[in-house]
Amino acid sequence: MRVVIAPDSFKGSCESPAAAAAIAAGWRRGAPGWETVTRPVADGGEGTLHALVGSLGGEIVCLTVTGPHGQPVGAELGLIPADGPGGSVTGVVEMASASGLHLVDPTPASAAAATTYGTGELIRAALDAGAERLILTLGGSATTDGGVGMAQALGVRFTSATGGGLAPGGAGLHDIATVDLDARHPGLARCEVIAACDVDNPLHGPRGAAAVFGPQKGADPATVRMLDEGLRRLGEVCGSFADPASPGAGAAGGLGFAALAFLGAELRSGFELVAEAVGLATAIAGADLVITGEGRLDTQSLGGKTPVGVMRLAQAQGVPVVAIAGDVSQGSDEAIAAGMTAVFSAAPGPGSLQEALDRVEEDLSRVAESIARVWSAAAGR
Incomplete structure (x- = not known):
């Protein structure tokens, strides 16, 4: 039995x-x-990293990365070894570990400035460790920066009309004029990225990341409008890389869009992804x-x-x-x-x-x- x-x-x-x-x-x-x-098992939200490592073996590495407001925070990265000779390492990144709502005091200012840069640092660490497969979970975010911070940590360069950089978080998205992917982390070229996503919201608009999820992150109506306009601008500049209307593009404050556009990710149901993996x-x-x-x-x-x-x-x-x-x-x-x-x-x-x-x-x-x-x-x- x-x-x-x-x-x-x-x-x-x-x-x-x-x-x-x-x-x-x-x-x-x-x-x-x-x-x-x-x-x-897990549904792709918080706890997914421990579920996967617990089922498949491997190790959890503790790192210090950039938190939502630029502060150093402790975060976890899962590294699951290959099953046999010639197999590849799988990295597991929970975006909430580095960029989660539990790391901030939700206010309009917090909602406007929170960045996913630390999530990008975790992805970079996984790539540096040789990961050729990456599972990224998109739940529990404090951020509405469209994943720009994550992309910047991986070498994507965003510039304003004056040639300068952007303010951190969603507040800086309005100023995006150009994007340059030439310096992206070379490990992304060999890495399959799967993002766990259990929402179907687009990047911007009435059902977008700011309108639907911004209030729970501390955004008041004026901040929601500002963030939505910034996400719209991000979609205009980067629409050739991914469709802002894609189901799930609005997940984790637009990190779903960035995963599609800059990581070449496939968005999958969280539970289905975990169940298949284990x-x-x-x-x-x-x-x-x-x-x-x-x-x-x-x-x-x-x-x-x-x-x-x-x-x-x-x-x-x-x-x-x-x-x-x-x-x-x-x-x-x-x-x-x-x-x-x-x-x-x-x-x-x-x-x-x-x-x-x-x-x-x-x-x-x-x-x-x-x-x-x-x-x-x-x-x-």
């Missing part, structure tokens, strides 16, 4: 590799005769049960978050799926109606949020052990 354990992170408390390990440990106590296969469908084939989970299973989960993605892969192969979540109060009925076999709460009873966060691995292990005892008993009949 074989169980595949494929949770997302329990945000604020437990990354997906640790969650998978805790569930597996509990399952082995409850059903010691079963084979446990762990495949930590071989989740192959792992599920022939399994007897799949366990997934996340911090909160709610109605948003049914819109394509990790547990539902795992469930659909399992359904396609006729394998039952059980979900464990910290909070199931607003999504369990809908998840079961959609095809989830069962949904369990990790919480043992009433308590504070902090208590739940502090003991999440212990609770996951305990619940998994209970499920294993019941499931193996039923299977033995």
Whole structure:
């Protein structure tokens, strides 16, 4: 008998590799005769780097890079070695690690000036380490600079009408007159770039990066208009490299557009990208049960978050799926109606949020052990 354990992170408390390990440990106590296969997964947002490295091996390198406001920040880069001789290193960059909203105090000034330069420094480090494949995640940004900072860190040169440089962030986009790609990092010529993107917004306009996502980054209406005009200018100057109207061009404050234009990236669904990279469908084939989970299973989960993605892969192969979540109060009925076999709460009873966060691995292990005892008993009949 074989169980595949494929949770997302329990945000604020437990990354997906640790969650998978805790569930597996509990399952082995409850059903010691079963084979446990762990495949930590993510949806392309924060936690994707740890999910991929946790599933595929490799290392996480800690670097100091330029933060959204030019300050030095600690950030992580994943490097996954080749499977065999002649294979290539895969770099994993979470843009939020260097340029994320959690690194700023969201205000109109912050929204206008935040830069993706540090994300470009992480990409440069991956290329310098020999990466010939790069996975770039586009969630959680503090920025609306159209990815210009990232491109500058990789050698792309933007100039104003006077021949000078640009102000950092989205505030400088209005002044772009020319762009020169001749000095781009040479590693980009040999590197396949895949960007994890779960939005379909264009670069600018009513559904663009500034209008839709700017307010949550601190932009007031005047700043939103200024940023949108700057993104429009970026699209005019660089439209020969990529279409500003492409679905996903507006992801991460326009970093999706820059990934298309300056990295030659392919934009992919975050969960599908991670599931493919870790071989989740192959792992599920022939399994007897799949366990997934996340911090909160709610109605948003049914819109394509990790547990539902795992469930659909399992359904396609006729394998039952059980979900464990910290909070199931607003999504369990809908998840079961959609095809989830069962949904369990990790919480043992009433308590504070902090208590739940502090003991999440212990609770996951305990619940998994209970499920294993019941499931193996039923299977033995």
